[in-house]
Amino acid sequence: MAQNTLISSHAKAPAGVGQLTNPDRPIRHLNQVDLARRWNLSPRTLERWRWLRQGPRYLKIGGRIVYRLDDIEAYEAAQVHAPNANPAGAASATNRA
DSSP states (O other): OOOOEEOOTTSOOSSSTTSEEBTTBOOOEEEHHHHHHHHTSOHHHHHHHHHTTOSSOOEEETTEEEEEHHHHHHHHHHTOOOOOSSOTTOOOTTTOO
16 A cells, blocks of 8 residues: 655655655645746746736645645636637628628
């Protein structure tokens, strides 16, 4: 049976540093730095988004900010945009006659 181990906050570790890891229970939270790396943006941008009440939902636990993976994926899904079939400013075929 797999045993839980605590990852040292000083060791280079995957997302969720300092959480208990278990192969049977995947990591379900990302901290600000991990999410910033995932989206290739500055951690400061996430701070600004929280201040502006934008971006994904987050939890504040004991002064630490964490993002639930479910909330991150829901936010990503909400940001998906399909290309516009008829871009603004382009004349349609029926209007050219």
